[in-house]
Amino acid sequence: MIKSKNILETVKMVDELKFDIRTITMGISLLDCADSDGEKSRIKIYDKIARLSEHFVETVEATEKEFGIPIINKRISVTPISIIAGSSNDVDYIKYAEILDKAADVAGVNFLGGFSALVHKGFTKGDEILIRSIPQALAVTNKVCASVNVATTKAGINMDAVRIMGEVIKEAAYLTRDKDSIGCAKLVVFANAVEDNPFMAGAFHGTGESETCLSVGVSGPGVVKNALEQVRGQDFTTVCETIKKTAFKITRAGEVVAKEVSRRLDIPFGIMDLSLAPTPEVGDSVARILEEIGIEACGAHGTTAALALLNDAVKKGGIMASSNVGGLSGAFIPVSEDEGMIEAVNRGSLNIEKLEAMTCVCSVGLDMIAIPGDTKASTISAIIADECAIGVINQKSTAVRLIPVYGKTLGDTAEFGGLLGRAPIMKVSSFSSDDFIARGGRIPAPIHSFKN
DSSP: OOOHHHHHHHHHHHHTTOOEEEEEEEEEOOGGGOOSSHHHHHHHHHHHHHHHTTTHHHHHHHHHHHHTOOEEEEEEEESOHHHHHTTSOOSOOHHHHHHHHHHHHHHTOSEEEEEEEEOSSOOOHHHHHHHHHHHHHHHHOSSEEEEEEEEETTTEEEHHHHHHHHHHHHHHHHHTGGGTTGGGGGEEEEESOOTTOOSSSSOOOOTTSOSEEEEEEEEOHHHHHHHHHTTTTOOHHHHHHHHHHHHHHHHHHHHHHHHHHHHHHTOOEEEEEEEEOOOSSTTOOHHHHHHHHTOSSTTSTTHHHHHHHHHHHHHHHHHHHOTTBOSSOEEOOBGGGOHHHHHHHHHTSOOHHHHHHHTTTSSSOEEEEEEETTOOHHHHHHHHHHHHHHHHHHTSOEEEEEEEETTOOTTOEEEOOGGGOEEEOOOOOOSOOHHHHHTOSEEOOOGGGOOO
């Protein structure tokens, strides 16, 4: 039985504290769309996405209106395209990206993820072609997102892939230079990528997933901050309990709506990803939660410990609320999408080195960070390698979404608009990593990866 107190709590979370379902993502398997004839394969892809997503957006919007909980994004993720296109004789996969963009438009979704490759242990022909196609694909499409997994705890780090991805990011930045290199905002490099992530730009529908399913990302940094304001000055046990209880409420409310969408569409419900994903709006910031815990400015000493506490408590509360918790689940720290992070960078309390330390304990990694446009590809690759090492050693997902903004440098700001926000250009080390990246090969898996 739903109590009036619970209803009023939910109304307050939505109206005053910016609680929302950040995304409902429909995962679609394209394994049956592979064909030696690329044109036939693309027709199959378009037809399947259009057929399965025909009533997706309208059903989500009707459910949103009925329950009164905002559902911000409607998205699609598909099987990594390198697997599908690899069966064709095509020499580049730009046309695959274009057909995905067209399908996303017809479906009415915000983004479509899955222009992806999994190369943590090596490359197939399809992987190599897809990776080299990414810059142009992101330049000629609006809704397609790309991701490449270059490392896992079991396989180690593919340093050849790491080197190439630095070059790919630079090229994507150049090809979208008229829009502050926004192409790079749609490209993520992963270690330990998960198959059921509903968040962009890193979402893809894993080969171990069902034919189709719905995965849901729930968010509410403002709700968590408000709850912590009620326990100011109390000890850390109280802080943890408060976050857990709040995460429980957020997850439970989101799951009710998500399962109703699943029922109406007759599509299996996949996972709940409870990730505190900020937006550029005031009152929707992860940085402000850390400051509420007691840090004067995000990035000051103690920030990593506060983030570790937050991330763990969110996971515990979410898992108690749902048996279907998955994806990344925890706290995101994307600089351009968090008004508190933006202010911290501008104040000088937050730099890329501190962000790297924070990624040891958060859900993802170095996210939506704008760096000088003249940053060398090898430096970008070295940053990716560092982040992969954190993920591989700690057996967690980590990622890099760096934007070397063409024509801009320290003191400038990149404007991406919408949920992608804006980002002050951050300093990277001026010392060279050229010889390190030039070695190539693979950094072996750590000893503790052997569990059999």
